[in-house]
Amino acid sequence: MAPIGEKKGVLERLSGGEVVIGDGGFVFALEKRGYVKAGPWTPEAAAEHPEAVRQLHREFLRAGSNVMQTFTFYASDDKLENRGNKLSFTGQQINEAACDLAREVANEGDALVAGGVSQTPSYLSCKSEDEVKAIFKKQLDVFIKKDVDFLIAEYFEHVEEAVWAVQVLKATGKPVAANLCIGPEGDMHGVSPAECAVQLVRAGADIIGVNCHFDPMTCVKTVKMMKEGVEKAGLKSHYMVQPLAYHTPDCNCQGFIDLPEFPFALEPRILTRWDMQLYAREAYKAGIRYIGGCCGFEPYHIRALAEELAPERGLLPAASEKHGLWATGLEMHTKPWVRARARRDYWENLKPASGRPKCASLSTPDSWGVTQGHTELIQQKEATTQDQLRPLFEKAKH
Amino acid sequence: MAPIGEKKGVLERLSGGEVVIGDGGFVFALEKRGYVKAGPWTPEAAAEHPEAVRQLHREFLRAGSNVMQTFTFYASDDKLENRGNKLSFTGQQINEAACDLAREVANEGDALVAGGVSQTPSYLSCKSEDEVKAIFKKQLDVFIKKDVDFLIAEYFEHVEEAVWAVQVLKATGKPVAANLCIGPEGDMHGVSPAECAVQLVRAGADIIGVNCHFDPMTCVKTVKMMKEGVEKAGLKSHYMVQPLAYHTPDCNCQGFIDLPEFPFALEPRILTRWDMQLYAREAYKAGIRYIGGCCGFEPYHIRALAEELAPERGLLPAASEKHGLWATGLEMHTKPWVRARARRDYWENLKPASGRPKCASLSTPDSWGVTQGHTELIQQKEATTQDQLRPLFEKAKH
Amino acid sequence: MAPIGEKKGVLERLSGGEVVIGDGGFVFALEKRGYVKAGPWTPEAAAEHPEAVRQLHREFLRAGSNVMQTFTFYASDDKLENRGNKLSFTGQQINEAACDLAREVANEGDALVAGGVSQTPSYLSCKSEDEVKAIFKKQLDVFIKKDVDFLIAEYFEHVEEAVWAVQVLKATGKPVAANLCIGPEGDMHGVSPAECAVQLVRAGADIIGVNCHFDPMTCVKTVKMMKEGVEKAGLKSHYMVQPLAYHTPDCNCQGFIDLPEFPFALEPRILTRWDMQLYAREAYKAGIRYIGGCCGFEPYHIRALAEELAPERGLLPAASEKHGLWATGLEMHTKPWVRARARRDYWENLKPASGRPKCASLSTPDSWGVTQGHTELIQQKEATTQDQLRPLFEKAKH
């Protein structure tokens, strides 16, 4: 295995026209494995159960990921302590442990380590630009100490906060990627994807795009709008996309958070590996070269991206030893009618049934319409009380 | 942690009225993680990638499983070599590695090790009773050497073969559980669940039930029919159930193998954790005390069983530290409308949408109707040729 | 046009192997046209708006019906006055007007007139056999006076009451057809279709079958069970079927009455003309020769039956002048992509979408399980009061 120093950096790869395969969603995958709590969604498992985080990194590496993102999502101190979340580890411990795990597994293959920051409760609670930037700075100190290969600011609902993050990250001299979690309608303040993109590029981001909140095709569409905005402004950028692994045709601007099924009944919406191949192709056609996933992406979803783009990348991922392209592994099945499914057109044309005849196909999303600046979004350290919950329950019923 | 010698055996537990929580499905979970190949579905990962298998055992243990089944599904020599499957490990190596991994993790908690055998290509290919029994015997030698706590014969489509397996297993003196993969219509030769049950008990099985092929409620219904048969015959048994984590209302007697979505587009059918709680309660009410899962069960599904039956069991599983019962963890969510979902009635009443408006809710299963004795089911060592596949493709189209 | 006297009778036709095409559902069709009130469902329109009833008869005749059923459904005096229903016409006036209209239109083509009686509130209210028979007798007096060609006892949920009706009708010497509104589970007292059939034949019915309450394929299946019962008993009969024009895969034994959509939201369940052709073929294959429809059948549905069986009948109905077989009329469409739909395989393979992505495909039927003999089914002349309704509303909510 090549020493780190010899690996090409992310910008070198992208500038050279290479496809960079991202990784999948850690919080959702580890929630299902029993190491992350839905609600706070904090990444203490990096320190608490490192073997589980290491194993997931390794599975994404095997699946073809060229990037190990440090499992530091929501690892800012203000989020770690929000609403009564009690942890046995400090933010620094978690961030450091996450860096070490990412680096350890990255060294097992051709992957880079990316240090990640994301939106903060402080911004939602209307703290000042300086206060919010200080939060990012604190996480960043760890990333610099651990010498990550590049930085990602991701999961921002407001371009204003993302710009602040990019400014802080850019100061390190490391390559910076910036992802909003927005759809075609733009950010929570109504700023269009095109305008968001221009602001991020001007703030210094080298790679821009979207992650989370929407399904793959919606995210690709949004990045296309960003790209058009950047090109119209006479600017240049690299593009990335890391969508959900859930179908979200019924979402409004807030994405899957507003779906009634979020976060504990999204199963029927999970994309198949064939959906993923379509997505990879569509993203590639749109000129996006950093292609990965977010919540819901399991290793086999990432493998599907790597398999679809194998002709462009010139190689198959390690885990393809356990997967016949386009289902050819089924040629070894015992039953003849399953062997009959060992062909591409079968899976390309299949419309999978839900097995739930008493459920609908689309939902009506919640649309509370509250965002940064709204009193209902002021966060607190203390646990939510029943008195605080009751009016929410009432409102939700009507 | 108590030494193995002090753990209560499976029959002691069941006789004492305890609930025994089984584990989930290894082949499907590890296929998604990149370590098992769909088609042959063989468990070489036990020897090839032990860290991945160990991690999955550990996740099930954390989720509440009282049984670590050795990852030896389809690990008979005739299956390991079927249809061109080329492996770097012998059957003995795989079976031994699987026993060691199961024991290692079982020792980390209150779990027993169960050695498992399953149906053979030899039976489908009409080999003799002696030949088939020899296959079981070979796997069994490893289980005895490794001193597993009890034995499971599972995933049998024909009660005749299951009876042969039970006879071989029973000779060891270990407790024997026997599971068919049948639904209410009975086995592939049309033997009813009630009659199957009687035959298994008479062959010496201590615990009987069904696993795989059908969704939880269908499996519970089938075990109820088995129980009625046993009681009507004046016999006694313990009961177990380890169903799919997929909704299968549209299946015929062959179960999910016949669904067009098998095995690569089953995602929309995956059960939620709330579906699992309903299943656990229903199984318990039916008098079933060994309650687990099969294909599609991820650790969080097993945790849901353990949480539903926590009042009966008197304890929560370790992984519940990362899961608020009935979604109470959402009280810590940043968004007020998601906090409004932190209540039981919300999730109990939710009918989750598929997000796939161009897909139907039920499929028409394949119904080739071929089973043991049919020439199309004679297996072979050599890879399936294109000449063998072509007529299958043709037949599937019409 | 041949004078009535020269028309072949219904039994002559059936004995000669002819297909007899029935008519469609008057109460539902006329409710949509504004002449029947859902709830009481009484047929006063025969006297009140004869032009509307005449026109509907004529449309069915044009569509291929060989039978004009008198529009006398629920025209027994006890039903006409039930629960506050106030009408300006006596039962006798309605029954007479209905006979005249049926005869007038029957004379315009090759159709017979059938006088119909149906189940009574008196039976549900546990009146005696004599009382119930007297109700039928009164309607019958009109039919005899108007000299209908044959008699139909239809829409009986309890075979006991149907047998009483057949006994009364048989006494006239006219051919008697008897239809229960049951499915494969049998009548409301749990009597199987096979047993029901034997009782009806023994009571003197010449033609037996089912009408209403279930979709076509379910009804055909039920008549098959009746036929098997009759043949097993060494008896003989002719068979008829007049199902709903609604898909009802989710119904229990009470049929579509229990569906939450009954009677004002059944639209998404309406069968297409192509569904009807499949039904006609299936009924024919099952040996049923009197094939018609009930609630939901519009004239074009009946035409579809006549078109499917045109090879057997040797003629097309008059209304086929306005319908190209298998959509060939679309060859005259202005748009080329609609002309491309002018072929049989297009419509045979189409799975029509509901256009309702927020609705499910199956419902959970009400299952109050009350039937004849239950106090909640005792009927009354007076309008239902709010005090009587309130507990029903409450019960329905839980």
Add this chain to the structure above:
Amino acid sequence: MAPIGEKKGVLERLSGGEVVIGDGGFVFALEKRGYVKAGPWTPEAAAEHPEAVRQLHREFLRAGSNVMQTFTFYASDDKLENRGNKLSFTGQQINEAACDLAREVANEGDALVAGGVSQTPSYLSCKSEDEVKAIFKKQLDVFIKKDVDFLIAEYFEHVEEAVWAVQVLKATGKPVAANLCIGPEGDMHGVSPAECAVQLVRAGADIIGVNCHFDPMTCVKTVKMMKEGVEKAGLKSHYMVQPLAYHTPDCNCQGFIDLPEFPFALEPRILTRWDMQLYAREAYKAGIRYIGGCCGFEPYHIRALAEELAPERGLLPAASEKHGLWATGLEMHTKPWVRARARRDYWENLKPASGRPKCASLSTPDSWGVTQGHTELIQQKEATTQDQLRPLFEKAKH
């Protein structure tokens, strides 16, 4: 009944703030009754089967319609003779008969007669403005001779042709209504609803709006866009809407013509009466005062509009004698659980199931994208030949 001369004209009514209830769709309703042929969709029934047309007019009148539109849709000579359509009546005969029938029934109540023209094959075939206008003029001569109360130009896909029609109609001095069959994306040449609206008003239309092609809510949305355009241009108009009775969420700019289900499998999309009440309310709130229906509207759908707007109109339609508002007629039902449905909130909240678990909820519309000027839309007198059909069939398959 008041003589015609004393009835208020359509503009008087609208200017006075009255609601004008339109009628429903004749071609689709009469196709189902056996009097119109799908494909050519021509209205020869006015001359051929006047009793059927008269009855349908009467049903709409009873349901609350204030307008009897002459059944002259597609009654221009070029359409009557298109693609091999052979009729026994001249265009003049059909147009005259239609006027007489409309007037006869209008005289039975408070309804006006509207003479209607619609788009022509000549325009699609790129004939000149003069040629197309001559076509309209010919129909108009009949309307003037028969002294209809006002004129409607409806079902125009191209605003250019609609403007030509309005210019011809306006010359008569009668009030003129103009309806395009477009959705929010605008006409087939891409002219926006707002711009279309301005052009129609400038051409002299007194009432503008849309009919056909889209479901009610989409049509209301489109008329709102037209109204905004008119107001922004500083103009004034009255507004009308006559949508489909089919749910069409999956349509593109060509509307339901492009749906795979058109025209013979639209059943699952039919709106319920409750859907119609929502539509009437929404249209009223949008400031639309002429509210009716088009294809798929049966008399009970029109009655639902009249019932919803009864408070505003101060009266119920005649046919409401057979319909309890918000299902109160069910209080007279025999079964207690159906009486439990005699309440508004039950029907308002019901999500009706399709009964078709193997069908999807949305379709993928055809998108051939050909329109006026494209050679595939040149029409012809001769029947379409098999040689012309074959390439269409081929194209449709890919």
